[in-house]
Amino acid sequence: MTDITDTIDTARPPAPAPLPVQPPSGCPFDPPPLSNLLERGDPHDEFGALRAEEPISKISLPDGSWAWLATRYADIRAILGDTRFSSDTTLHGYPLSGMTGGASTENRGFIRRDPPEHTRLRRMVTREFMVKRVEALRPEIQRITDELCDAMERAEGRTADLVEALALPVPSLVISLLLGVPYDDHEIFQRLTGTLLSRTVTDAEREAARIELRDYLDQLVTAKEADPGDDILGRLIIEQRQTGEITHDEVAAFAALLLIAGHETTANMIGLSALTLMRDRATAEQLRRDPALIRGAVEELLRFHSIIRNGPRRVATVDVEIDGHLIRAGEGVVAAVPSGNRDESVFADADRLDIRRPNAQHHVAFGYGIHQCLGQALARVELQVVIATLLRRFPAMRPAVPVEEIPFRTDMAIHGCHALPVTW
Known part of the structure; x- marks a missing residue:
């Protein structure tokens, strides 16, 4: 939940005037296909060179301005x-991405x-995402996972798209349950999220998706204000909305953050x-x-993949010195979180997946500081x-197509696979 909820904002601020500084050539920030990452290729080779030679460098932004790129852990x-x-x-000066909806203060x-x-x-x-509370959800998450795996086992031909059959439904079902959102609506928010996080759609398409999401969330919150349930949004409405601590629009912003991320x-x-x-x-x-070993393996996989590759982003509010x-x-x-998580000064043999790595939990895949991911325990x-x-349950599972044919999400802000055909 780090850098994707820019997309729910509904107004775009004026772009800052370009500054008269050019970034270095061959800037690695726009990532190459994820298949390269899985093969231990770029962008990590270029990030490694920057960590050694120019750990804080300048990069260009889509609006013609520039920002500093930090690559060391x-x-x-x-x-x-x-x-x-901030x-x-x-x-002024916040490094907007091509997907940043802007700065509607409301x-x-x-x-x-x-x-x-x-x-x-x-x-x-x-409190909704404290470790103890999330651990209490483990049996329910296991039940959901088992039911989806049961359905996979019944699949004709012992094949499935793992994204459609399991990877996407599990977190969608869980977050819908926690928020009190009808799971029948999951196709709506998944479709809109896909548009908002795309790196290739037009501004008009993205704005239309943003408006549709805003209207959907407005209707959702209105319905829950009339009939709050025993869920996160219901408790927000009863404990904060009805007491005047937050507005209707702020409840909708909470819903967007938690639902999408x-x-x-x-x-x-x-x-x-x-x-x-x-x-x-x-x-x-x-x-x-x-x-x-599974807990440590998850931390190592989070470190190794670092799937959010367009941030986090900040703007200095005063002059600050970082590493000179x-x-x-x-x-x-x-x-550059993917670079920080491959910093050899912190993670020995950093380009190798090592599920016994003793310090894997120190990764920054969930961010760091006061803005670190709220839902990391749930994830x-x-x-x-x-x-x-x-x-x-599927010890013989393997990709059903060559890796080169897997449609990686090179067109999206969050990397992964659009589809993952498997067989067993």
């Missing part, structure tokens, strides 16, 4: 942990705000993790022999349950 944590770097998209999710507003709003839902990122991690282990039989067998570089007030920063449990279940 220590610098990324320093930036994300420093409240002098997440507020309304501030309809921003709390991750696009700074303290004290960020603190006040985030606190309203923090709650299924999109985990679904893609499930698909990539399954593919990785199907291709690494020795590691898969280790996990089957010793299921206690002066970042001036009003200058944007992009934290971890979903990944642990689904991966362990697949390994146990």
